[in-house]
Amino acid sequence: MKIDKIRQMDSAEYGKQLKEISEQMFRLRFQMNMGQTDGVKKYREIKKDRARILTLQREAELANANKKAGK
Numbered sequence: 001m002k003i004d005k006i007r008q009m010d011s012a013e014y015g016k017q018l019k020e021i022s023e024q025m026f027r028l029r030f031q032m033n034m035g036q037t038d039g040v041k042k043y044r045e046i047k048k049d050r051a052r053i054l055t056l057q058r059e060a061e062l063a064n065a066n067k068k069a070g071k
Contacts, residue, residue, distance in 0.1 A: 001049045006056055014057045021050045 009017065024046050028039040 001052070003052060003056075006049075006052055009053075009056075011057070011060065014053055017053055018050065021046055021053070025050070 006017075025043065028043045028046065031039050032043065
């Protein structure tokens with residue numbers, strides 16, 4: 001997922017995407033443990049997407065905190 005696409009999301013969409021990603025990660029981990037190793041690359045990509053979303057979510061939280069502290 002591109003960072004620009006993630007930046008256009010709002011907080012509700014962040015939560016929805018994180019839920020979908022965690023479900024995908026669970027399924028891929030399960031498949032890899034069952035011996036289907038073709039999911040390793042996809043699993044890595046999903047982990048990076050999750051990290052991007054969490055980073056942008058945290059940036060938004062800090063920006064809101066700074067606005068409140070500045071008032």
